[in-house]
Amino acid sequence: MASALINVPPKAKRGDIIEIKTLMSHIMETGYRHTASGEVVPRNIITSFTCRFNGAEIFRADLFPAISANPFMTFFTTATESGKFEFEWIGDQGFSETASASITVE
Amino acid sequence: MKAVGAIAAALFAASAVFAAEIPQGQRRSGYSFMKPDTQAMQDEDTANPGMLWVLDGEALWKRKLGAADKACADCHDDARTSMKGVAARYPTFDKIAGRPIDLEQRINACRSNHQQAAPLAFESRELLALTAFVARQSQGAPIEAGGDPQLAPFVTRGRELYLQRQGQLNLACTNCHDDNWDKRLAGSAITQGHATGYPLYRLEWQSLGSLQRRLRACITGVRAQAYDYGAPELVELELYLMSRARGMPMEAPAVRP
Numbered sequence: 231m232a233s234a235l236i237n238v239p240p241k242a243k244r245g246d247i248i249e250i251k252t253l254m255s256h257i258m259e260t261g262y263r264h265t266a267s268g269e270v271v272p273r274n275i276i277t278s279f280t281c282r283f284n285g286a287e288i289f290r291a292d293l294f295p296a297i298s299a300n301p302f303m304t305f306f307t308t309a310t311e312s313g314k315f316e317f318e319w320i321g322d323q324g325f326s327e328t329a330s331a332s333i334t335v336e
Numbered sequence: 337m338k339a340v341g342a343i344a345a346a347l348f349a350a351s352a353v354f355a356a357e358i359p360q361g362q363r364r365s366g367y368s369f370m371k372p373d374t375q376a377m378q379d380e381d382t383a384n385p386g387m388l389w390v391l392d393g394e395a396l397w398k399r400k401l402g403a404a405d406k407a408c409a410d411c412h413d414d415a416r417t418s419m420k421g422v423a424a425r426y427p428t429f430d431k432i433a434g435r436p437i438d439l440e441q442r443i444n445a446c447r448s449n450h451q452q453a454a455p456l457a458f459e460s461r462e463l464l465a466l467t468a469f470v471a472r473q474s475q476g477a478p479i480e481a482g483g484d485p486q487l488a489p490f491v492t493r494g495r496e497l498y499l500q501r502q503g504q505l506n507l508a509c510t511n512c513h514d515d516n517w518d519k520r521l522a523g524s525a526i527t528q529g530h531a532t533g534y535p536l537y538r539l540e541w542q543s544l545g546s547l548q549r550r551l552r553a554c555i556t557g558v559r560a561q562a563y564d565y566g567a568p569e570l571v572e573l574e575l576y577l578m579s580r581a582r583g584m585p586m587e588a589p590a591v592r593p
Contacts, residue, residue, distance in 0.1 A: 233388055233391050233392065235381070235382045235383075235387055235388065235391075236382065237380070237382035237383070251380075251382055251383060253382060253383065253385060253387075253388065255385075255388040257542075258542070298539070298542055299385075299542035299543065300385040300388060300542070302377075302383060302385070
């Protein structure tokens with residue numbers, strides 16, 4: 231039941247600096263923990279987060295085992311034109327999720 | 337003789353301070369003990385990780401299941417209206433059980449009786465999600481639990497448990513949460529123990545968790561044997577805590593450090 235929460239302002243003025251906030255549901259299992267019987271709990275983390283605006287990449291982050299569960303990613307960008315933000319999370323064990331949000335720039 | 341009298345007076349004063357209930361006007365939610373950045377996390381729906389469970393709960397609310405092939409929504413319709421203020425009244429008296437049950441137990445009772453589905457395990461993602469979704473509909477509503485006269489003996493039992501010293505550290509809930517809430521324990525605020533935001537997201541757990549999980553962690557913390565999930569004692573403690581917080585606004589899903 232993976233799901234994302236995205237916060238992108240629906241409207242902005244051209245040249246405004248806007249904040250984009252994303253929250254992705256994920257356990258971020260480090261791969262360093264053991265079960266009671268001594269077996270390693272296999273690593274299961276998000277390894278990469280990308281944000282594209284109208285197809286062009288504007289933000290990318292690599293994620294590592296020390297990052298907490300349900301990673302909250304926030305960054306700033308300048309509003310230049312109306313369009314669509316596309317977000318992509320890729321991780322271990324075939325994890326792949328996408329989300330999108332639109333903005334109107336006046 | 338004078339010195340003995342003075343000691344006796346001091347002891348009397350100390351015992352009067354001990355187990356003193358927090359005056360209504362001085363009650364504070366755990367929220368007010370947090371740093372501004374953690375508060376901001378709770379305040380904004382898109383930053384509050386508890387909302388991930390609420391989203392899951394909303395999907396589960398509409399899912400048909402069990403032998404009856406019914407969804408929660410088939411009986412209760414839109415939770416935004418039907419579940420408004422409901423969580424603020426829990427734990428509530430259940431006629432069939434003849435005792436109080438909490439919100440998780442109510443959801444499971446509904447599953448068994450009306451959906452004819454297997455009950456969900458305590459702290460499972462699905463049960464937490466449904467509980468969070470239902471509790472979220474009461475956000476901002478004043479807590480009303482414990483008003484039902486049928487609950488009176490159970491509130492009393494919960495209070496007795498709250499005042500009962502236990503474990504190797506020989507501490508009662510009240511020793512920290514009534515007597516020392518303005519101090520810190522290993523760098524963390526002790527807080528007054530008002531259960532206004534459950535189920536809530538604890539950064540330490542990296543997950544949503546129920547009030548029963550919190551209570552079990554506290555009981556283990558004083559090195560006593562924790563009651564099992566769903567034990568009557570835990571529900572009575574929940575009931576006392578909620579009646580103690582009566583009138584305070586519901587925050588679920590809250591965020592705590």
